[in-house]
Every structure is written in structure tokens, then in C-alpha cells.
Amino acid sequence: MIDKTFIEKCKNIFGSDNVLTDKAELIAYSYDATPGIPREIPGAVVFPENTKQIQELIFLARQTKTPIYPRGSGTSLSGGPVPLSKGVVISFQKMNKIIEIDPDNLTATVQPGVIIADLNAAVSKYGLLYPPDPGSMATATVGGSVAENSGGLRGLKYGVTKHYIMGMEVVMPTGEVFRFGGKTVKNVTAYDFTHLFVGSEGTLGIITEIICKLIPAPKYRKAMIAFFNKLEEAGKTVTDIVRNHVIPATLEIMDKVTIHTVENYAKVGLPTDVEALLLIEVDGMGQDSVLWEAEKCVEIIKQNNGSYKIAETDSERDSLWAARRAALPALAQVKPSTVLEDATVPRTKLVDMLIAIQNIAKKYNLMIGTFGHAGDGNLHPTILVDPMDKDEMERLHKAVDEIFEIALSLGGTLSGEHGIGVAKIKYLKNEIGRSGVETMRRIKQALDPDNILNPGKLVPMED
Amino acid sequence: MAQASVKTVFDDMETLKRELIRCMKCGNCMSVCPIYNVEKKEASVARGKIALGEAVLKDEIDIDDETLVKLIFNCLVCKSCMMACPSGVRFDRIILGLRSAIVKKKGLPFVKKALFGLLKNPELFDKGMKAFAAMQGFFLKSEGHKKRKPKGFLKTINPRLDEKFIVPELSKESFRDKVKEKIEAKDPQCTAIFFTGCSVNYLYPEVGDDLIYVLQRNNTTVITPKNQNCCGMPVMVHGDIESARELAKRNIDAFEKSNAQYIITVCGSCGSALKHEYPIILEGTDYEEKAKKWAEKVYDISSFLLKVIKFEKPKGKVELKVTYHDSCHLKKSMKVFNEPRQLIKMIPGITLLEMKKPDACCGSGGSYHLTHSNTALKISKSKIDDIKTTEADAVCTGCPACMMELFEGLHRFGGNCKVIHTVSLLAQSYRAEN
Numbered sequence: 001m002i003d004k005t006f007i008e009k010c011k012n013i014f015g016s017d018n019v020l021t022d023k024a025e026l027i028a029y030s031y032d033a034t035p036g037i038p039r040e041i042p043g044a045v046v047f048p049e050n051t052k053q054i055q056e057l058i059f060l061a062r063q064t065k066t067p068i069y070p071r072g073s074g075t076s077l078s079g080g081p082v083p084l085s086k087g088v089v090i091s092f093q094k095m096n097k098i099i100e101i102d103p104d105n106l107t108a109t110v111q112p113g114v115i116i117a118d119l120n121a122a123v124s125k126y127g128l129l130y131p132p133d134p135g136s137m138a139t140a141t142v143g144g145s146v147a148e149n150s151g152g153l154r155g156l157k158y159g160v161t162k163h164y165i166m167g168m169e170v171v172m173p174t175g176e177v178f179r180f181g182g183k184t185v186k187n188v189t190a191y192d193f194t195h196l197f198v199g200s201e202g203t204l205g206i207i208t209e210i211i212c213k214l215i216p217a218p219k220y221r222k223a224m225i226a227f228f229n230k231l232e233e234a235g236k237t238v239t240d241i242v243r244n245h246v247i248p249a250t251l252e253i254m255d256k257v258t259i260h261t262v263e264n265y266a267k268v269g270l271p272t273d274v275e276a277l278l279l280i281e282v283d284g285m286g287q288d289s290v291l292w293e294a295e296k297c298v299e300i301i302k303q304n305n306g307s308y309k310i311a312e313t314d315s316e317r318d319s320l321w322a323a324r325r326a327a328l329p330a331l332a333q334v335k336p337s338t339v340l341e342d343a344t345v346p347r348t349k350l351v352d353m354l355i356a357i358q359n360i361a362k363k364y365n366l367m368i369g370t371f372g373h374a375g376d377g378n379l380h381p382t383i384l385v386d387p388m389d390k391d392e393m394e395r396l397h398k399a400v401d402e403i404f405e406i407a408l409s410l411g412g413t414l415s416g417e418h419g420i421g422v423a424k425i426k427y428l429k430n431e432i433g434r435s436g437v438e439t440m441r442r443i444k445q446a447l448d449p450d451n452i453l454n455p456g457k458l459v460p461m462e463d
Numbered sequence: 464m465a466q467a468s469v470k471t472v473f474d475d476m477e478t479l480k481r482e483l484i485r486c487m488k489c490g491n492c493m494s495v496c497p498i499y500n501v502e503k504k505e506a507s508v509a510r511g512k513i514a515l516g517e518a519v520l521k522d523e524i525d526i527d528d529e530t531l532v533k534l535i536f537n538c539l540v541c542k543s544c545m546m547a548c549p550s551g552v553r554f555d556r557i558i559l560g561l562r563s564a565i566v567k568k569k570g571l572p573f574v575k576k577a578l579f580g581l582l583k584n585p586e587l588f589d590k591g592m593k594a595f596a597a598m599q600g601f602f603l604k605s606e607g608h609k610k611r612k613p614k615g616f617l618k619t620i621n622p623r624l625d626e627k628f629i630v631p632e633l634s635k636e637s638f639r640d641k642v643k644e645k646i647e648a649k650d651p652q653c654t655a656i657f658f659t660g661c662s663v664n665y666l667y668p669e670v671g672d673d674l675i676y677v678l679q680r681n682n683t684t685v686i687t688p689k690n691q692n693c694c695g696m697p698v699m700v701h702g703d704i705e706s707a708r709e710l711a712k713r714n715i716d717a718f719e720k721s722n723a724q725y726i727i728t729v730c731g732s733c734g735s736a737l738k739h740e741y742p743i744i745l746e747g748t749d750y751e752e753k754a755k756k757w758a759e760k761v762y763d764i765s766s767f768l769l770k771v772i773k774f775e776k777p778k779g780k781v782e783l784k785v786t787y788h789d790s791c792h793l794k795k796s797m798k799v800f801n802e803p804r805q806l807i808k809m810i811p812g813i814t815l816l817e818m819k820k821p822d823a824c825c826g827s828g829g830s831y832h833l834t835h836s837n838t839a840l841k842i843s844k845s846k847i848d849d850i851k852t853t854e855a856d857a858v859c860t861g862c863p864a865c866m867m868e869l870f871e872g873l874h875r876f877g878g879n880c881k882v883i884h885t886v887s888l889l890a891q892s893y894r895a896e897n
């Protein structure tokens with residue numbers, strides 16, 4: 001645990017400017033963006049500037065059995081970086097250099113504290129793109145999003161974080177520095193450690209360097225918005241688009257509650273008598289193919305009795321997107337607090353899931369606005385609550401339990417992009433079973449025998 | 464004093480709960496906070512300070528904890544976070560509420576107490592400013608026309624006051640001393656009060672002259688009440704709400720004596736105080752209605768010209784490449800950012816070159832640049848770099864506090880860019896017609 005000697009040693013390793021120990025400073029490291037989870041004020045926060053310092057901290061933490069909580073910008077939505085004991089937080093804000101952009105190998109090598117939007121600004125000079133775009137990309141770090149395997153709006157066409165990581169440097173819980181992967185497209189040497197560490201939520205090792213895969217940025221795009229009087233027709237439009245082999249970069253849905261709230265709040269000119277809207281954007285390198293895809297989408301919208309608007313200019317595109325961007329801010333105005341879930345189902349079960357959520361809202365007398373990434377079945381039922389209303393909070397917890405139960409029964413998953421952390425750890429066994437939990441424990445114990453790395457997250461160590 | 468029946472965030476920490484609870488801790492504020500961008504620490508940004516407020520209410524830490532006090536005062540109150548907040552957290556109320564609670568518990572530090580006491584006594588303050596103007600040579604040495612540099616010993620008092628520091632010379636005659644209290648237009652469209660603010664009154668009287676000139680050209684009768692005083696923003700941001708209330712009430716009394724239909728400001732912070740802060744701090748007092756009434760009538764000069772009256776377009780040529788800096792309080796509080804640009808573009812001969820982040824804070828924050836000079840210098844440096852990249856001849860802005868900071872930054876970090884107020888640019892064009 002953390003005592004005077006521990007702090008002195010930290011100051012020797014990191015320099016006293018890079019160690020925080022005052023309670024007021026530490027309080028600001030006791031949360032992330034997840035509501036209603038257990039939290040503890042850490043015993044110290046350190047800001048490493050290089051890998052060697054992290055190695056030394058690991059040795060110190062092992063000797064003293066001190067838990068380590070790695071943290072990027074703390075925008076996680078499942079409790080990943082939140083301390084559960086008086087351990088030490090490693091904040092990566094000062095390890096934020098872009099080490100190299102290699103436009104010929106289509107890679108960028110970065111330190112974990114680089115902000116995702118900054119990486120994209122840097123690679124855009126080469127006409128390149130790092131596609132993962134979580135909602136928090138203007139704040140979130142590459143390291144944090146790798147640890148959480150974050151998704152984003154472009155998931156359907158471009159995939160998620162795990163599809164864009166080619167290699168890493170990791171400090172193992174035993175103190176060794178381990179580098180794997182690299183700049184080659186093909187690499188089948190050893191186990192696929194990249195995929196083990198992406199999404200490991202800081203439980204298996206501390207990521208200190210990341211090789212990201214880049215792609216040429218699409219040159220053309222076309223956006224449209226479509227309105228439907230029946231949820232089923234919106235759902236069928238989603239599957240029909242994919243069945244016709246059009247893969248839009250963005251295929252977002254908003255339900256009636258969200259549409260109403262957005263229109264009330266932002267007055268963007270949405271019809272309030274519809275059941276659902278879809279925001280669709282196709283993109284690509286060739287103008288003809290993009291136009292063909294857009295026409296195909298329009299044809300399908302019409303077949304499913306939808307009405308639509310198509311953006312002819314950039315400013316028209318912005319106004320279509322304004323509705324989607326206003327979804328969370330608008331919902332957040334209604335009640336003091338919002339709980340944003342990310343239960344995910346196969347694309348074909350989208351409508352079943354939406355109807356089930358509406359029923360849960362009725363059953364527990366809660367206001368739930370659902371929007372999200374329809375194309376990949378990743379919905380964001382957003383439950384609006386007042387944390388001071390105890391009865392409502394109880395109903396909230398029951399509703400959340402039920403949302404996960406239904407997502408799993410439809411062949412879906414607990415989390416599409418937010419991670420398990422502490423928020424969903426109690427549901428884990430329902431999805432991966434006893435054998436899954438046992439396997440996770442064995443991996444965790446093999447790599448982190450002292451259980452010092454982010455203990456209490458992702459891996460349930462006890463039943 | 465506020466009536467006991469209405470409790471505002473400035474009188475009762477408990478009322479802050481409703482404000483704090485709205486924060487989802489999403490972290491969007493971190494992408495825009497100028498201080499976080501430099502310091503990279505959670506407690507530098509709104510979200511961290513909100514967590515501190517919650518901790519105080521949960522009795523996890525005392526409101527007068529030494530580090531907590533330091534952290535809560537480490538904010539420019541630039542309101543950038545409020546623009547990026549998806550849940551509409553009213554962080555201005557939160558930060559001022561917390562500071563107010565600190566001041567209530569701890570009292571004001573000696574220097575602030577003395578300074579704010581002076582501000583509250585307009586006559587004494589006026590005499591003090593003039594005495595200081597006469598004696599400024601003891602502290603500040605001349606550095607070319609109307610510029611002053613600190614003498615060596617000041618550096619030991621504040622590290623910012625080093626050999627690279629520079630300020631405009633204090634005017635020996637204040638603007639309000641020399642201007643006629645009422646200047647009638649020949650065929651007036653309306654009558655407006657000119658709320659000068661302290662910076663124009665003592666440091667930039669020429670901006671006041673330019674404003675009067677512009678209003679005359681636009682047939683507006685101008686009243687510049689002699690007995691107006693400080694807007695109260697400087698004391699309010701330091702948590703001295705009682706002094707702010709006193710100053711606000713006195714200004715409102717001065718407005719009430721006129722028959723003006725509008726109040727015009729040339730300072731983002733003054734305008735924001737009159738328009739947004741007065742109704743909040745005077746909530747529950749017998750000035751509440753008056754504060755609301757006058758708040759409706761407050762306009763920044765640029766929106767007054769373009770939205771309120773029939774505006775005479777400037778025709779005189781001004782050959783200049785100009786970049787525009789958004790004052791935080793002008794843009795983020797008064798929501799004025801289109802009108803100054805429209806005005807600038809109307810002037811024949813001017814090219815407007817936008818910088819990359821025109822609404823990034825300049826780092827002034829009133830006294831923040833002195834109290835937190837390390838961070839403020841880094842904020843200033845990135846602003847100046849951004850300005851220099853445009854290769855503009857002049858940087859134009861709508862706030863004298865920003866003007867001072869930009870002037871200092873350009874001197875410190877090098878740059879041949881002039882600093883000019885929007886209204887002065889306009890006056891220059893009108894004058895060039897003749």
C-alpha cells in the first residue's frame with residue numbers, strides 16, 4: 001500500500017513535479033464518465049514520461065502489493081480507469097508524442113497519451129485517416145481507446161479500434177518490456193498478442209507504445225436522412241441496404257423519443273410524427289461509386305415507404321448531422337442525469353431490440369431515448385433519471401438488467417464498444433459462461449500473478 | 464444583502480448540488496479548456512473542479528483545504544467548457560459559487576481585500592488610478608510611445624513582470640473626465656448609455672473616443688454617466704459576491720437616472736457582467752427586476768450597429784490584413800462573434816485572415832496572467848503563434864483586457880502585428896472618407 005516511503009520512491013522515479021499526493025488533486029482522479037459505480041480516491045497519481053519509469057513503478061508496486069490504475073483521459077463508459085482502492089494512478093497525459101508517421105507503410109507510431117483527434121489532424125496532412133472515431137475522440141487518448149477497444153460511428157464500414165492496431169510495446173506486470181507486432185501487414189509470429197492486449201482494459205500489461213494502421217482518407221461522401229412511420233420499415237431499410245451490398249460509413253438510427261427531444265431542444269426541423277429516422281452517409285474514393293451507393297440507398301428508402309432529404313452541399317450535410325449530434329445533449333437536458341448503455345444485437349434483430357427497450361421503458365416508467373449505430377446493431381438506449389430520486393434509481397437498475405438479458409437472448413452482446421470494466425462485470429458470466437470466466441482468470445493469473453494491474457476490472461476474480 | 468427566501472449558488476453551497484449533478488463527467492470540456500491543455504491535470508479542467516465541489520458537499524474534503532482553494536482559483540472563467548458541454552452544465556455559476564463559499568469561510572486575502580475595497584469606492588478608486596498614473600514612473604519605465612515596462616524590482620514581486628513585460632501607459636486624464644456626459648446627435652435614431660469599463664476609462668481612452676465618433680456618425684445620442692463604476696466582474700470572479708452586488712446596484716442606479724433605450728459596451732467582460740451576471744447575482748434582491756430590464760438593453764457595439772440601428776456602411780479605405788480574436792466573454796457569454804467579422808469585412812481595403820483557433824483564450828483572465836503566470840504564458844504563446852501564422856498586419860478584438868494581453872504577448876514572443884479594437888478600425892474607415 002501507499003505510505004511515505006512509497007511516495008518518496010515515486011518522486012525519485014518520476015520527479016516531484018510528476019507525482020500528485022494532495023487529497024484535492026487525487027479526488028479528480030476518482031471517476032470516469034460512468035455513472036453510479038463504486039469509486040475510491042487513489043493514494044497517488046504519477047505522470048510517466050518514458051517506459052523505464054513505468055518499469056520501475058511496476059517493481060515498486062510488486063514489492064508493496066500496490067494496485068496500479070492506468071488512465072488516459074478518463075472518458076471511459078464502463079469504469080476502466082476508476083480506482084477501487086488507494087492505489088496509484090498512472091496518467092498518460094505527458095506521454096503524448098506522435099513518434100512517427102510512415103505514409104509508405106501506412107502506419108503511425110504513437111505514445112499512449114496522444115489524443116485521437118490530434119493523431120487524425122497529423123495524418124490528414126498525408127491524406128490519411130485513422131478510422132476509429134469514438135464520440136469522445138476530441139478528448140480520449142489512443143492508449144485508452146486501445147485498452148477499451150473503442151468503437152465509433154464508422155464501425156459498420158471501417159471496423160473498430162482492434163482492426164487498426166498492428167503492434168505495441170507493453171510493460172508486463174512482472175516488469176519485463178515486451179514488443180510485438182510491427183509495420184508489416186502480415187505477421188503470424190507467436191500468439192496474436194495485439195488482439196489480446198487490445199480491449200484488455202489495463203488488466204494484463206501497461207501499453208507504452210502503439211503502432212496504428214492508417215488508410216487513405218475517402219475523397220467523396222454523400223449524406224441523407226430518412227423518416228419512417230413504422231419502426232419495422234426503418235429496420236428493414238437497414239438490412240436491405242446491406243443485402244444490396246452497400247456498406248455506408250454511417251448508418252445511424254434515432255427513435256421517436258429521441259426525435260421529439262431533439263426537435264424540442266435544437267429545432268432542426270425534424271418531423272415529430274414519425275417513429276424513427278435513419279442518418280445515412282456513404283463515402284469512397286470514386287465519385288461515381290459514391291453516387292451509385294447513394295442512389296441505391298434512396299431506392300431502398302422509397303421501397304420501405306420512407307421519406308428522405310439528401311444533402312447537396314457541405315452546409316446541408318452539416319444540418320443533417322446536426323440532428324444526430326444533438327441527440328445526447330438534447331436528452332441530457334430533460335433530466336439531471338443520463339445513463340447511456342451500449343447493448344448490441346445482430347443487425348437483423350435491431351427492431352426486436354428497439355421494441356423490447358420501449359416495453360422496458362413502459363414497464364419501469366422510465367424515459368428512454370434510443371439512438372445509435374443501426375448498421376452494426378450497436379444501440380445506445382439512454383435512460384434519463386434524477387439521481388436524487390431513489391425510487392427511480394431502483395427502477396433504472398432493474399431496467400438495465402433487463403436490457404442486457406434481452407440483448408443476450410437475441411444473440412447479442414453486453415457491450416458493443418464501452419467495455420466491461422466494473423459496470424458490467426456482474427453480467428459477464430451470462431454471456432461467456434463459467435468456462436469463459438475461468439479462462440479469463442487463468443490468463444489474468446498467468447500474466448499478473450500478484451493481481452496488481454487494474455484489479456477488480458473486467459475479470460471477476462471471485463464468484 | 465440577498466433576501467433570506469431566495470438562496471442562490473452564491474449564498475448556499477447546497478443549491479450548487481442541482482448544478483453539479485448535471486455533469487456526466489464525459490470530459491468534453493477537456494478538449495477546449497486552455498488551462499488543461501497546458502497543465503494536463505484533471506483538476507485543471509471543469510470536470511475536475513465539479514468533482515471537488517461534489518466532494519465538499521459529501522464532506523470528503525473541506526472547502527478551505529489549501530490545495531482545493533488553489534485548484535478552484537485556477538480557472539480563467541473563460542466559459543469555453545460551457546460551449547463544449549453536452550449537458551448544459553452552468554459552470555460559471557459553479558465556479559463562482561465555489562469561490563464565493565471559499566471567501567465566506569476564509570475571508571479575502573489581504574491584498575484582494577484592499578484592492579476590492581478601493582474598487583467599491585469609485586471616488587477613491589478614481590483618485591488612486593490618477594495618482595498611480597502620475598507616479599507610474601516609479602514602477603514602470605517609458606518604452607516608446609504610450610508603452611511602459613516594469614522596473615527591475617517588480618520581477619521579485621511577480622515573475623511575470625520581467626524585462627519582457629509591457630503595458631499601455633496609464634492615461635493621466637481618464638476618458639470619463641474629458642468626455643461630455645451627454646452628446647446629442649443631430650437627428651437621433653435613439654439614445655444609448657456608453658458603459659466604458661475601467662480599461663477604456665484609464666488605459667484605452669482612444670477606444671472611447673472612437674466609439675463616440677462611430678455613434679455620432681450613426682446618429683445616436685450618447686450618455687456616458689459620470690457615476691458609473693467598475694462592472695464588478697473582477698471582484699465577482701474572486702468570489703467577493705457582496706462587493707459585486709454593491710457595484711452592480713450602483714451601476715443600475717446610474718442607468719435608472721437616464722432615459723436611454725440601450726447600453727453599449729466595448730468590453731466582452733463588462734457586457735457579459737451587465738447582460739448575464741447581474742440578473743444572476745441580484746436574484747432575490749429588490750434589484751432583480753431592474754437588473755433583468757437593463758440586461759435586455761445591453762449590446763456590444765458591433766451587434767448594436769448591425770442589429771439595432773440603421774447602420775451607415777463605412778466607405779473609407781483601410782489597406783490592412785486583419786485577423787480577429789474572439790474575446791471569451793464576448794463570444795461565449797454574449798454570443799457575439801459574427802457581427803464583428805461582418806463589420807470588418809465591410810471596410811473597404813481590409814482582408815480578414817482567420818487564425819486557426821480564433822476563439823481560444825488569450826490567457827488574460829483579468830488577473831490570471833499575473834497570479835498564474837507560468838500557465839498563462841504558455842496559453843499566450845500558442846495564441847501569439849496562431850496570430851503570427853496568419854501574417855496579418857493587425858489583430859482586432861472586442862475587449863480591452865484581451866488587447867492588453869495580446870499586446871504583451873506580441874511584445875514578449877515577437878511579432879510585428881498591431882492590436883486594435885473593432886470599433887477603432889471602423890472609426891479609422893469613417894475618418895478616411897474625408
